[in-house]
Amino acid sequence: xxxxxxxxxxxxxxxxxxxxxxxxxxxxxxxxxxxxxxxxxxxxxxxxxxxxxxxxxxxxxxxxxxxxxxxxxxxxxxxxxxxxxxxxxxxxxxxxxxxxxxxxxxxxxxxxxxxxxxxxxxxxxxxxxxxxxxxxxxxxxxxxxxxxxxxxxxxxxxxxxxxxxxxxxxxxxxxxxxxxxxxxxxxxxxxxxxxxxxxxxxxxxxxxxxxxxxxxxxxxxxxxxxxxxxxxxxxxxxxxxxxxxxxxxxxxxxxxxxxxxxxxxxxxxxxxxxxxxxxxxxxxxxxxxxxxxxxxxxxxxxxxxxxxxxxxxxxxxxxxxxxxxxxxxxxxxxxxxxxxxxxxxxxxxxxxxxxxxxxxxxxxx
Amino acid sequence: xxxxxxxxxxxxxxxxxxxxxxxxxxxxxxxxxxxxxxxxxxxxxxxxxxxxxxxxxxxxxxxxxxxxxxxxxxxxxxxxxxxxxxxxxxxxxxxxxxxxxxxxxxxxxxxxxxxxxxxxxxxxxxxxxxxxxxxxxxxxxxxxxxxxxxxxxxxxxxxxxxxxxxxxxxxxxxxxxxxxxxxxxxxxxxxxxxxxxxxxxxxxxxxxxxxxxxxxxxxxxxxxxxxxxxxxxxxxxxxxxxxxxxxxxxxxxxxxxxxxxxxxxxxxxxxxxxxxxxxxxxxxxxxxxxxxxxxxxxxxxxxxxxxxxxxxxxxxxxxxxxxxxxxxxxxxxxxxxxxxxxxxxxxxxxxxxxxxxxxxxxxxxxxxxxxxxxxxxxxxxxxxxxxxxxxxxxxxxxxxxxxxxxxxxxxxxxxxxxxxxxxxxxxxxxxxxxxxxxxxxxxxxxxxxxxxxxxxxxxxxxxxxxxxxxxxxxxxxxxxxxxxxxxxxxxxxxxxxxxxxxxxxxxxxxxxxxxxxxxxxxxxxxxxxxxxxxxxxxxxxxxxxx
Numbered sequence: 001x002x003x004x005x006x007x008x009x010x011x012x013x014x015x016x017x018x019x020x021x022x023x024x025x026x027x028x029x030x031x032x033x034x035x036x037x038x039x040x041x042x043x044x045x046x047x048x049x050x051x052x053x054x055x056x057x058x059x060x061x062x063x064x065x066x067x068x069x070x071x072x073x074x075x076x077x078x079x080x081x082x083x084x085x086x087x088x089x090x091x092x093x094x095x096x097x098x099x100x101x102x103x104x105x106x107x108x109x110x111x112x113x114x115x116x117x118x119x120x121x122x123x124x125x126x127x128x129x130x131x132x133x134x135x136x137x138x139x140x141x142x143x144x145x146x147x148x149x150x151x152x153x154x155x156x157x158x159x160x161x162x163x164x165x166x167x168x169x170x171x172x173x174x175x176x177x178x179x180x181x182x183x184x185x186x187x188x189x190x191x192x193x194x195x196x197x198x199x200x201x202x203x204x205x206x207x208x209x210x211x212x213x214x215x216x217x218x219x220x221x222x223x224x225x226x227x228x229x230x231x232x233x234x235x236x237x238x239x240x241x242x243x244x245x246x247x248x249x250x251x252x253x254x255x256x257x258x259x260x261x262x263x264x265x266x267x268x269x270x271x272x273x274x275x276x277x278x279x280x281x282x283x284x285x286x287x288x289x290x291x292x293x294x295x296x297x298x299x300x301x302x303x304x305x306x307x308x309x310x311x312x313x314x315x316x317x318x319x320x321x322x323x324x325x326x327x328x329x330x331x332x333x334x335x336x337x338x339x340x341x342x343x344x345x346x347x348x349x350x351x352x353x354x355x356x357x358x359x360x361x362x363x364x365x
Numbered sequence: 366x367x368x369x370x371x372x373x374x375x376x377x378x379x380x381x382x383x384x385x386x387x388x389x390x391x392x393x394x395x396x397x398x399x400x401x402x403x404x405x406x407x408x409x410x411x412x413x414x415x416x417x418x419x420x421x422x423x424x425x426x427x428x429x430x431x432x433x434x435x436x437x438x439x440x441x442x443x444x445x446x447x448x449x450x451x452x453x454x455x456x457x458x459x460x461x462x463x464x465x466x467x468x469x470x471x472x473x474x475x476x477x478x479x480x481x482x483x484x485x486x487x488x489x490x491x492x493x494x495x496x497x498x499x500x501x502x503x504x505x506x507x508x509x510x511x512x513x514x515x516x517x518x519x520x521x522x523x524x525x526x527x528x529x530x531x532x533x534x535x536x537x538x539x540x541x542x543x544x545x546x547x548x549x550x551x552x553x554x555x556x557x558x559x560x561x562x563x564x565x566x567x568x569x570x571x572x573x574x575x576x577x578x579x580x581x582x583x584x585x586x587x588x589x590x591x592x593x594x595x596x597x598x599x600x601x602x603x604x605x606x607x608x609x610x611x612x613x614x615x616x617x618x619x620x621x622x623x624x625x626x627x628x629x630x631x632x633x634x635x636x637x638x639x640x641x642x643x644x645x646x647x648x649x650x651x652x653x654x655x656x657x658x659x660x661x662x663x664x665x666x667x668x669x670x671x672x673x674x675x676x677x678x679x680x681x682x683x684x685x686x687x688x689x690x691x692x693x694x695x696x697x698x699x700x701x702x703x704x705x706x707x708x709x710x711x712x713x714x715x716x717x718x719x720x721x722x723x724x725x726x727x728x729x730x731x732x733x734x735x736x737x738x739x740x741x742x743x744x745x746x747x748x749x750x751x752x753x754x755x756x757x758x759x760x761x762x763x764x765x766x767x768x769x770x771x772x773x774x775x776x777x778x779x780x781x782x783x784x785x786x787x788x789x790x791x792x793x794x795x796x797x798x799x800x801x802x803x804x805x806x807x808x809x810x811x812x813x814x815x816x817x818x819x820x821x822x823x824x825x826x827x828x829x830x831x832x833x834x835x836x837x838x839x840x841x842x843x844x845x846x847x848x849x850x851x852x853x854x855x856x857x858x859x860x861x862x863x864x865x866x867x868x869x870x871x872x873x874x875x876x877x878x879x880x881x882x883x884x885x886x887x888x889x890x891x892x893x894x895x896x897x898x899x900x901x902x903x904x905x906x907x908x909x910x911x
Contacts, residue, residue, distance in 0.1 A: 042893070045517035048772070050495035067889050071864070075873075138873055203670070218604075222675030225871065311614035312674045313871030314864065325615065329855035330488050 039336035052333075059337035071314060072322070072338070074132030074140030083130030090126045094119035118352045141314070141322040141338075142345070148233060148318060149297040153290060155237045160244025165274075167245075168252050178249070185242035193306030196235040200307075225315035228308050232316050235303045240296075244289060251285035252278065291353055298346045319345075442780040443473030449781070450490065451505035452483040456698075456804025457559070457765050460797045461505065464788050471787075474780040484615075487513075487855055494519045494770070502773040503781035505558060508763040511549040512850040512902050521769040524553045526782050533786045537809045539840045545635060545847050546763050550905045555766035556785045558794070560808025562722075562760040562839050563624045566699045568691050569718035569831075571598055571605075579720045581754050583625055583661050586692060586723050590668035593691040600688045600710055607668030609681040609690035614867035616677035619858050620761040620848075621694050622662050622866055627846045628724040628757040629654030629739070632747045633731055636907050639757065640849045640857075641887075642735050643909060646900040648887040650880050653739045654729035659869060659876045666870060674870055688712045694722075696761065697806030700832040704823035705801050715825045719835035721842070724756035749844040758839035759846040764808060807836050850906040851899050853890060861886035 039059055041052040063072040079087065098115055101107060129146060132139040139147065163181055167174050184192065202211040202219050211217045221227035255278060263273050301320035304310055310317030310325070317325075319342045327335035451458050458480050465476035479501065481489050487510055493500050494517060506514075514520050527535055533556070535543065542557040565586065567579050571593065580586040590607030598605040612618040623639070630649050631639040641648055649655070666673055670684065678695060685693040686702055686709040693699060703709045703717045728746055730737035740746050747755040767785035769778050787793060791811045798807045799822035807813065813836070819829040839845065849858060862883055869879035891899050 044894075045491060045495055045513065047516075047518035048494065048497070050492075050517075067885060202672075218671060220670075220672035220675070222672045223871070225873075228675075308675055309613055309615035311867050311871065313614070313868035313873040315871065315873070325860060328484050328488060329853070329860055330491060331856060331860075 035336045036340065038332055039340050041333050043330055043332045055333065059333045060341075062334065063337060063341065068334075070138075070140065072140045072142060072341075073128060074143045075136075075138040076128070076131040077134045077137035079130040079134050083134055087123075087126055087130050090123060094123060114355065118348075118356065121348060122352075138314075141317050141319045142341075144229070144314075144316065145298060145300070145318045145320075145342075145345075147229065148236065148300050149294060152233055152236045152240070152297055153293055155233075156241045156244045156293065157286070157290065159237070159241045161248050163241070163245045164248040164252050167249055181245050182242045184239045185246075187239070189239065189302035190306055192235055192239045193303045196231065196238075196303070197307055200231055222308055223312050225312060228312055228316045232300075232303045232307055235307065236297075236300060240293065243293065247285060247289045248282060251282040255281040287353075287357060291350060294353065295346055295350055298342060298349070439471060439473055441472045441474075442776070442783065445473070445776055445780045446475040446477055447502045447777055447781045447784060448477045448479055448500065449503045449505065449784075450479045450481065450486070450501040451765075452486045453480045454804065455802055457505055460558075460788065460800075460803040460805060464793060465784075468784050468787055472780070472783060474784065476784055490514065490519060491517060494772070499770060499772050501770060502777045503767065503769045503785070505765050505767050506555075508546050508549075508555050508557075508766045509848050509850045509854050511554055512852050512854055512906065514768070515549050515554060516852060516902075518771055519768075520554045521771045521773075521778060522552050522554060523556065523769065523782065527553050527556070530782075530786055532790055534791060534809075534811075537791060537811050538789075539808055539810060541635070541760065541840055541845050541847075542764060542808050545908065546760065547766060548908065549850070551908070555768045556782075556789050557764055557766050557808050558785070558789055559765040559805040560798075560812075560836070560840070561696055561762045561764035561806060562758050562836075562845065563620070563694060563696055564758070564835050564839065565720050565723060566685065566693045566695060566703075567718045567720065568688075568713070568716060570712075570716040571691055572718070579718055580692070580723045581752065582725055583628075583658075583723045587661060587664055587668070590665060590692055594668040598691075600712055603689070605688075606670050606684070606690045607692060608665050609669055609676070609684045609693045610665055610673065611676055611678040611681045611695075612666065612674050612866075612870055613677040613680075614674075615859070615863060617761075618870075619863040619866055620759075622658070622862075623761065623846070623848075624694055624722050624759045625661050626655055626658035627759045628722070628755050629658055629727070629729055630734060631757045631844060631846055632728045632742075632749065632755045634749065634843050635845050635847055636909055637731075638903065638907050639846050641900075641903055643904060643907065644900075645735070646891055646896050646903060647735045648884050649729070649734045650884040650887065652729045652734060652737050654725075654727075654734075654737075655880055656876060657727075657739065659879060662866070663870060663876075674867075683708075685717075686710070686713055697832075697836060698801060698804065700824075700828075701799060701801035701822060704828070706823075708801065714823070715828045717828065717832075719832045721756055721835055721838045722758045724750075724754040726754055728755050749842065755844070756842060757844050757846050758842050760848055763848045763850070764806070765804070807833070808840075813837050847907060851902040852894055856890055857887055861890070 038052065040054060040056060042055050042058075044051050044053065062068045098112070098119060101112065101115055125146065129139070129143055131137050132143045167178050167181070187195070198205045199207045200221060202208070202217055202221075208217065211219075221231050259277050259281075260273055263277055268276070299320050300318050301324060304316040304318055304321050305324070308316045310321050319338055323335045323338040323342070326332075326338065449461060451461065458478055461476070461478045465478060469475055486506065490501070490504055490506065490510075491513065511520065527533060538547075538557055539560065542560060547553050547555045547557055565580060567589075572579060572589070577589060577592070578585075580589055586608070592607070593605055594607035595604045597603065610621050612621065627639050630652075631637050637643070639649065670676065670689075673681075676684075681690070681693055682695060682699055682702060684690050685695075685699055688710045699717065700719055703713050704715060706714065726742050727739040728742060730740045731746055742750050742753055742755050747753075749755065767788070769781050769785075773781065788797075791809060794805070794809060795812055795815060795818050797803045797805045798812050799818040813833045816826070816829050816833075819833065820826065824832065851857070865874070865879045865882040865886070868874045868882075869876060874882065
């Protein structure tokens with residue numbers, strides 16, 4: 001009897017949380033598997049009903065090798081010399097990394113296999129990017145999404161860190177600016193997109209006198225692929241820098257003051273203090289922050305949709321916008337296939353980052 | 366002091382509460398209005414058992430039309446709510462929302478206008494119906510979508526109702542909308558509320574001053590645009606744009622383009638069609654006409670605003686109405702918007718000329734439109750030519766039309782039909798088509814007969830006659846282009862065609878690559894859905910009988 005009661009006691013925790021866990025699993029996993037099935041089908045409508053016809057991997061084949069592969073993967077061309085250089089550096093870096101791991105003390109076969117997979121996939125993605133960004137190439141929605149993610153995150157982190165460094169200084173008005181710097185994050189992404197559309201209008205609107213003063217009145221950013229991409233990225237950076245800012249500010253404010261004071265006493269300059277003390281202390285927070293932001297950044301749709309509808313041509317179309325365009329015409333199978341490709345890309349990026357970069361960063365601390 | 370402030374605040378709050386809770390002033394009763402509301406005949410299916418020679422009982426069905434009964438005005442549809450779905454607007458939704466209270470006063474039916482973004486309307490209707498939720502009783506939608514909706518059993522057949530409805534004055538609806546737009550497979554599924562087709566607008570004052578005639582062909586259009594591009598003729602001495610055409614991706618660019626390519630592809634009349642070969646369902650894309658049209662489309666960009674690739678139809682209308690453009694291509698909306706002082710500058714008001722879609726003097730060889738070369742217009746190749754020019758006014762989108770959910774309750778269907786009939790009847794529609802913000806353009810013969818509402822809207826006599834004359838010329842053209850209506854029209858036009866055009870204009874692909882991309886995408890979709898099925902649907906849309 002006592003053993004039974006003890007057993008119930010030990011199981012009590014699991015039993016109490018089980019209903020909540022089951023509901024969450026149901027809500028998370030069932031749609032995931034259903035949409036996986038939808039990605040293998042084609043939707044059609046009958047009298048008062050709809051039919052999902054199983055087509056196997058047709059929707060994926062269309063994206064990767066079929067009629068839509070240029071739109072999705074991009075138009076491949078011979079890389080420029082810089083492209084070859086970048087690719088070469090990436091291959092060398094991964095080779096050095098793998099060799100270092102093999103010769104290191106923590107070698108494991110599983111670890112090596114994982115690292116080879118990561119190296120291969122990243123090398124393929126870099127190969128796609130250097131070919132599609134070449135002069136006669138053209139990025140597809142995969143390439144455009146990757147550009148948005150990595151360029152935006154880089155600037156968001158750098159600007160957010162800079163603003164946080166400023167706001168921990170004891171300067172007048174820092175409380176006011178802490179609030180002001182947060183405001184862009186509070187605005188709905190569609191609102192941000194329409195705001196930037198107004199601001200970027202060189203014919204009329206609140207910024208028109210500024211454009212005239214700069215000699216850019218009546219010029220167009222929307223008919224140039226990179227001009228349009230930059231407009232999207234500026235809006236995205238503006239909106240999400242506050243997220244980086246607020247988290248990094250908290251991290252900076254929680255760093256140990258004694259280490260900084262000791263460094264000052266030892267004669268370290270500002271740059272040495274930042275590089276050797278501040279940066280390592282905020283590294284765990286930074287890696288978590290980048291991970292969270294990266295997962296969100298892959299899903300960008302609002303800004304390219306409102307600013308340019310994915311144009312000019314397909315220059316600013318992200319994977320999410322590509323999926324939305326197909327969903328709008330009820331090609332739900334095609335839309336789900338793109339969504340799954342995005343899921344695979346995000347999962348790969350996040351897991352690689354967690355296992356390799358974040359873990360290593362925490363080990364440094 | 367603190368006590369005084371507290372007391373004052375309490376007094377103020379009490380005063381506000383009393384004001385809010387005070388009974389509202391009794392509304393003055395509306396003046397009595399003599400209105401005739403025709404209740405549509407109720408169609409009942411009666412099961413009639415019959416005994417035949419063999420010892421079996423065969424149950425046959427007989428449709429019996431129950432004649433309308435007179436009911437008191439104001440209570441006919443009392444207690445009935447009709448949920449009507451359309452897009453956000455304000456166009457299209459505004460006249461429905463404005464007329465709904467009048468209709469409720471007249472019949473007792475409450476009309477609930479529900480709006481969604483335009484990009485969501487098509488799939489919302491289909492998914493609502495397929496899922497069986499039936500949240501909406503009626504729709505104001507594009508008749509292009511009939512190809513998908515009729516097949517899916519979404520739309521009620523309105524043929525009997527329309528034929529029995531004298532007040533609708535069906536014969537007053539222009540033949541194109543009556544015989545093609547509202548018709549699918551020989552049955553009527555919609556009540557037209559709007560006459561959509563594209564026209565060219567021009568600044569009459571600018572062209573007249575230089576003795577320049579309005580464009581008859583697309584070559585003329587380019588020549589005029591080139592002549593005026595950059596001249597300081599806009600208000601404030603700003604440079605004017607020769608041409609303003611909406612070219613934004615995922616907007617209306619593909620419809621603007623079809624106004625240009627249409628006259629190259631269709632010359633033998635509406636039934637010839639302009640999208641596919643009517644015997645093989647091959648796209649009419651890999652031909653010299655398509656190539657020339659793409660060249661014209663791209664060249665027009667040189668004479669337009671620098672960011673024309675990012676302008677939708679709202680932007681180009683605004684540019685034209687504020688005097689920044691000499692020429693524009695649009696639906697009928699510019700005509701009414703350009704006389705509204707809230708939209709248009711004084712330079713533009715009553716200085717806008719309207720003309721039928723420019724045409725061409727060469728067409729794709731009618732004997733081989735799939736891959737054919739251009740041939741000169743003559744009595745055989747262009748039997749509908751005017752002054753040697755083949756015009757093919759394009760009824761882009763088809764005109765917003767009212768339809769009823771087949772699965773709505775019978776009394777709700779009756780109320781919905783009565784509401785749409787009311788809105789479409791000449792007394793109401795002749796006013797609505799003169800108001801720019803409604804988005805409704807003329808579609809009835811009576812809309813042209815009476816100049817009064819047009820003059821009342823702000824047009825002067827000359828402009829009203831010019832505007833209506835251009836519309837009539839389009840409506841009376843035997844070569845009007847019916848917009849595509851086959852299953853998955855959305856994919857053919859809004860994904861495949863639109864994307865290729867956007868990429869071509871952006872320089873991502875060449876002209877020939879654009880043609881191949883459109884052709885391959887259309888062929889792929891046709892093969893996926895079944896060529897015979899698509900061909901039957903296309904022939905049905907053009908009322909082609911075998």
